[in-house]
Amino acid sequence: MSLLINDECIACDACREECPNEAxxxxxxxxxxxxxxxxxxxxxxxxxxxxxxxxxDAIIPDPDNVESVEELKYKYEQFQEGE
Known part of the structure; x- marks a missing residue:
């Protein structure tokens, strides 16, 4: 499942730098x-x-984008092939 950032976000920019997929x-x-x-x-x-x-703690699971671990692994592999 994808994650989402809720309205508790304070726009501190800490999360953006941590994301390896630039998501x-x-x-x-x-x-x-x-x-x-x-x-x-x-x-x-x-x-x-x-x-x-x-x-x-503004980052939570996104109930509208549920994915299995296998789906997430496949998505990761697709990003690796594209590099």
């Missing part, structure tokens, strides 16, 4: 995660790196 962008009024690029760090880390650096 996080500055939005208005808070940051947003592109569900097509978010792999929850599968293939990179054991846990989503953005969640760990968010000082206000």
């Amino acid at each position: 996080i962008e500055e939005g208005d009024p808070f940051y947003v995660i592109d569900p097509d690029r978010c792999t929850e760090c599968v293939g990179y880390y054991d846990e989503p790196s953005c969640v760990g650096v968010c000082p206000v």
Whole structure:
């Protein structure tokens, strides 16, 4: 499942630098995660790196973009082939 940033975001920019897929962008009024690029760090880390650096716990699972671990691994592999 992709992650999303809720309205508790304080736009501190900590999460954007952590994302290995460059899935996080500055939005208005808070940051947003592109569900097509978010792999929850599968293939990179054991846990989503953005969640760990968010000082206000604004990053949560996106109920509208549920994906299995296998789907996230496939998405990760597609990014690797594109590099």
